[in-house]
Amino acid sequence: MSAEDKRVLDFIHNVVEDHTPASRSSRHSSHSSSHRSKDSKDSKDSKSKSSGSRSSGSKGGSLIDLDVAFDDVPSAPSTPTAASFAGPVGPTETSARPSRSDRDSKDRHRSSREEKSSSHRESSSRHQSSSSKSGDSKSRSSRSGRSEEKSSASEGPKPPPKFKTFIQDDNVTALYELRTNPKESKKIMAAFQLRGVGPDALSGIEFTFNESLNSRVSPVSVLKPTFTIAPGESASHSIIFEVQSFKTLQKIGGTFAYQADGESTRREGQVLLPASAFVMPIKLEKDAYVQLLRENSSTFSMSSATVSSRGDFRALVVALAHLLHVELILMERAASLYGKTIQGHHVAVYAVPQSDGNVQIDLKCSDGELATSLAKEVTAYFNA
Numbered sequence: 001m002s003a004e005d006k007r008v009l010d011f012i013h014n015v016v017e018d019h020t021p022a023s024r025s026s027r028h029s030s031h032s033s034s035h036r037s038k039d040s041k042d043s044k045d046s047k048s049k050s051s052g053s054r055s056s057g058s059k060g061g062s063l064i065d066l067d068v069a070f071d072d073v074p075s076a077p078s079t080p081t082a083a084s085f086a087g088p089v090g091p092t093e094t095s096a097r098p099s100r101s102d103r104d105s106k107d108r109h110r111s112s113r114e115e116k117s118s119s120h121r122e123s124s125s126r127h128q129s130s131s132s133k134s135g136d137s138k139s140r141s142s143r144s145g146r147s148e149e150k151s152s153a154s155e156g157p158k159p160p161p162k163f164k165t166f167i168q169d170d171n172v173t174a175l176y177e178l179r180t181n182p183k184e185s186k187k188i189m190a191a192f193q194l195r196g197v198g199p200d201a202l203s204g205i206e207f208t209f210n211e212s213l214n215s216r217v218s219p220v221s222v223l224k225p226t227f228t229i230a231p232g233e234s235a236s237h238s239i240i241f242e243v244q245s246f247k248t249l250q251k252i253g254g255t256f257a258y259q260a261d262g263e264s265t266r267r268e269g270q271v272l273l274p275a276s277a278f279v280m281p282i283k284l285e286k287d288a289y290v291q292l293l294r295e296n297s298s299t300f301s302m303s304s305a306t307v308s309s310r311g312d313f314r315a316l317v318v319a320l321a322h323l324l325h326v327e328l329i330l331m332e333r334a335a336s337l338y339g340k341t342i343q344g345h346h347v348a349v350y351a352v353p354q355s356d357g358n359v360q361i362d363l364k365c366s367d368g369e370l371a372t373s374l375a376k377e378v379t380a381y382f383n384a
Contacts (some may be wrong), residue, residue: 156312157382159322163193167256167269171198172229174256174269178277185343187218188241188278190271195234200260202229207239209254209271215243241271246278246341247369275373279339279347281327289329289338293348293364300346301368303375307382309359316359316382317351323381324349324374345370 163175176190196202207223209216217223218240225237243250250273257266284292293300309316317335321328326339326349334352341347348364361378365371 156310156315157319158315159319160381164272165269166192166254166271167267169265169267171196171200171260171265172202172256172258173197176271178273180278180280180342182280182342186242186244188243188246188273188342190239190241192237192239193234194229194237196229196231198260199231201231202258202260204257204259204264205229205237206257207237207254208257209239209241209252214245215241215250215252215273218242241273243273243278246273246275246343247367248373249274274377275370276324276377278341278343279325279374280342281321281325282338282340283327284329284338286330286336289336289348292338292346296346296366300348300364300366301371302362302364303368303371304363305361305375305378305382306354306358307361307378308357309353311357313351313353313359319382320349320351320361320378323377341370347374 163177166174166176168174173195175193177193179189179191181187181189194202194205205225205227211217221239222237223239225235227235229235241252252271252273253268254271255266255268257264259265307316313335314331317328317331317337320326320335321337324337324339324347326337326347329336329338334350337349337351339347339349344366346364346366347370350362350364351359353359361375363371363374363378365374
């Protein structure tokens with residue numbers, strides 16, 4: 001048996017073990033079951049929000065209907081507060097009845113002492129108040145520092161940004177989001193969001209992209225939209241690319257031209273097409289997932305990556321699902337996820353925490369080159 005075959009069999013063994021009822025019950029308590037129920041509810045709520053926010057098309061250009069799903073991850077930071085106090089203390093005096101001259105002398109003397117005492121009390125009060133405030137300020141600073149350190153330690157990986165930058169200057173910002181359609185096995189859409197950030201309106205907008213043997217702009221795409229972008233306003237425009245192979249990262253260079261205040265400007269940009277952009281999340285029952293791995297144990301290839309969870313395994317799994325566009329099948333001791341490319345390649349992901357605080361991520365695909373590319377994406381993103 002070759003080393004590659006042994007790694008694949010180990011992968012399937014680990015997944016099957018995590019999906020065995022007896023194994024799960026021996027590892028987990030009722031608290032874990034409650035936690036899984038909450039995770040499942042969070043996942044369903046996240047999907048519901050995602051499906052309600054899907055959109056595609058262009059403003060002033062061609063309208064193209066492509067399906068895509070993305071989830072959102074909420075966060076709720078907290079900041080502790082501290083209280084302060086201060087209290088002055090004053091002495092008291094008593095005296096016997098003296099003679100008139102003595103009284104005058106003593107009155108003057110007592111008045112002088114009282115002024116000094118009053119001055120001393122005020123000084124002492126200010127000193128105590130200042131010390132209290134200083135101590136309280138240090139306490140707040142110390143507590144805040146501890147809170148920030150704790151928050152930083154428990155803050156896990158974040159999902160990748162939804163949009164990437166195509167070009168940006170003093171007049172315009174052009175971002176893009178990649179979308180796929182399961183009915184189009186060799187096409188991907190770049191949905192651009194254009195925003196005028198300067199004082200002048202933008203007109204004469206034009207896109208150009210370099211073509212290669214592997215990728216080109218689809219003939220249905222409009223490269224010269226007719227709309228004008230006013231200062232502070234936004235517009236959307238979609239461009240479809242035809243791609244022959246997507247098993248490795250594709251870089252499509254291009255330009256963005258516009259006119260502002262009678263002057264023409266042309267900026268160079270780049271659209272990145274990673275292999276993960278062509279993967280779609282697919283929901284499978286756990287038994288069907290295990291069966292899929294068993295039936296294809298001899299044909300699937302595997303590649304692995306070791307990354308840091310930054311103290312939050314669940315956050316890493318959520319970020320991993322967003323990065324690779326895969327669906328969570330089950331998460332207990334480890335996490336199993338699954339997706340499929342628009343050309344039908346299987347993508348099975350198994351993430352398991354290690355004793356040293358890192359997480360090993362095994363990617364098992366029906367194409368070896370695809371598995372290697374996805375593993376490189378995982379390493380580059382989480383270990384950046």
